[in-house]
Amino acid sequence: MLAISDKTFNKYVADDMPLMVMFWAEFCGPCRLAKPEFEAAASRAGNQIRFATFNLDGNPDTPEKYGVRGIPEFILFVGGVPTNPTVGAITSEKILELVADALV
Secondary structure: OOOOEEEEEHHHHOOOEEEEEEEEOOOOHHHHHHHHHHHHHHHHHHOEEEEEEEHHHHHHHHHOOOOOOOEEEEEEEEEEEEEEEOOOOHHHHHHHHHHHHHHH
């Protein structure tokens, strides 16, 4: 799983491979609950999609650009376009549903 930042975000979002991003921060309790679920979803998804975490601490530009207001927030980027933003601690099954719905 990738850990991306403002500096590396554009490199991965511009790639042909869909990118599921979890926006989070260390201080966020729900983020700590969601992170193992995100990791589990990533391990089950195979190699048709890339999973990455984005720590908001010290990286204000990308979250502002995409309107990230609550965390954790999950956004799937397909062809560089954000789809299905979802806020809150969700299960790995829900994360995989978001991916499957967008890639149909």
